[in-house]
Amino acid sequence: MARSADDREAAEKLWGMIKGVRICMMTTLDENGILHSRPMATLPHAGFDDGTLWFFTRADSPKVHELKTHWRVNLSYADPDKQDYVSVSGVAETVRDRDKIRFLWRDILSTWFPQGVDDPDLALLKVSVDQAEYWDSPSSAMVYAYGYVKAKITGEPPKPGDHAKIAFQ
Amino acid sequence: MARSADDREAAEKLWGMIKGVRICMMTTLDENGILHSRPMATLPHAGFDDGTLWFFTRADSPKVHELKTHWRVNLSYADPDKQDYVSVSGVAETVRDRDKIRFLWRDILSTWFPQGVDDPDLALLKVSVDQAEYWDSPSSAMVYAYGYVKAKITGEPPKPGDHAKIAFQ
Numbered sequence: 001m002a003r004s005a006d007d008r009e010a011a012e013k014l015w016g017m018i019k020g021v022r023i024c025m026m027t028t029l030d031e032n033g034i035l036h037s038r039p040m041a042t043l044p045h046a047g048f049d050d051g052t053l054w055f056f057t058r059a060d061s062p063k064v065h066e067l068k069t070h071w072r073v074n075l076s077y078a079d080p081d082k083q084d085y086v087s088v089s090g091v092a093e094t095v096r097d098r099d100k101i102r103f104l105w106r107d108i109l110s111t112w113f114p115q116g117v118d119d120p121d122l123a124l125l126k127v128s129v130d131q132a133e134y135w136d137s138p139s140s141a142m143v144y145a146y147g148y149v150k151a152k153i154t155g156e157p158p159k160p161g162d163h164a165k166i167a168f169q
Numbered sequence: 170m171a172r173s174a175d176d177r178e179a180a181e182k183l184w185g186m187i188k189g190v191r192i193c194m195m196t197t198l199d200e201n202g203i204l205h206s207r208p209m210a211t212l213p214h215a216g217f218d219d220g221t222l223w224f225f226t227r228a229d230s231p232k233v234h235e236l237k238t239h240w241r242v243n244l245s246y247a248d249p250d251k252q253d254y255v256s257v258s259g260v261a262e263t264v265r266d267r268d269k270i271r272f273l274w275r276d277i278l279s280t281w282f283p284q285g286v287d288d289p290d291l292a293l294l295k296v297s298v299d300q301a302e303y304w305d306s307p308s309s310a311m312v313y314a315y316g317y318v319k320a321k322i323t324g325e326p327p328k329p330g331d332h333a334k335i336a337f338q
Contacts (some may be wrong), residue, residue: 036258
């Protein structure tokens with residue numbers, strides 16, 4: 001139902017809000033069904049053209065282990081002052097490619113990873129976004145459901161039921 | 170290991186951070202394993218002495234249906250300006266008690282529920298907190314793991330493994 005120009009605009013709006021907040025709370029599901037979240041810094045220069053978001057992580061961290069059992073995450077971006085809220089649902093995978101790690105590394109990350117880019121425990125989390133919603137005021141209903149955008153970017157058709165499911169979240 | 174005075178102080182700190190942010194992103198798990206979040210206003214005058222947090226909701230909303238399949242939620246409170254982040258894990262239940270609804274109702278809620286306190290679709294979500302962590306700077310590790318606090322409030326002993334699990338999240 002949404003048109004291509006609207007989809008592109010929505011994806012740009014979504015990415016703009018994500019960049020504006022930058023630190024999300026990443027929620028994972030543990031083996032006991034308990035949902036945990038923790039602040040994670042989105043890598044802002046990695047772009048969003050392919051519908052992916054990138055994060056640095058420790059390869060042996062609890063969240064990485066949780067992702068082996070349940071590979072889906074939610075990323076929530078909140079800016080209470082602007083009343084901006086974003087919910088991103090996606091599939092997370094651990095990437096250990098050293099070239100990619102070096103490409104995305106910035107010196108400020110040494111706060112979290114003092115051993116730097118050659119730290120053997122340093123890894124990336126790649127989140128492939130398949131659904132997202134945003135609210136630009138707490139009194140508004142959800143203003144856009146991302147999902148068709150991803151289908152257009154990847155060339156994959158939306159799965160049956162995807163739109164209705166997104167529309168009624 | 171944590172002492173009672175420390176626990177009480179941590180619970181007060183936690184509640185202070187929650188009240189300061191107020192609007193959390195509530196994450197639920199749907200029947201397909203997808204994690205969704207949406208902004209939810211925490212009722213600030215309901216207190217936290219019993220380790221519960223309260224929210225108004227529509228009784229027929231998707232999240233209420235999701236809670237029938239998986240009753241656990243994560244609440245993330247983020248204030249990027251202050252660099253405050255809180256993750257709360259708990260069990261959610263729908264409460265339709267009209268006296269409780271009237272007790273917690275405030276006129277500002279008519280923005281979301283224009284029919285007011287007698288709206289038959291109006292309900293409460295009660296979240297019983299069993300674990301929480303907070304960070305008061307993005308460069309810090311988790312600064313406190315709540316969990317013993319709840320055990321002390323309720324009189325229930327902490328479950329075996331709880332502390333280690335919390336401490337190493």
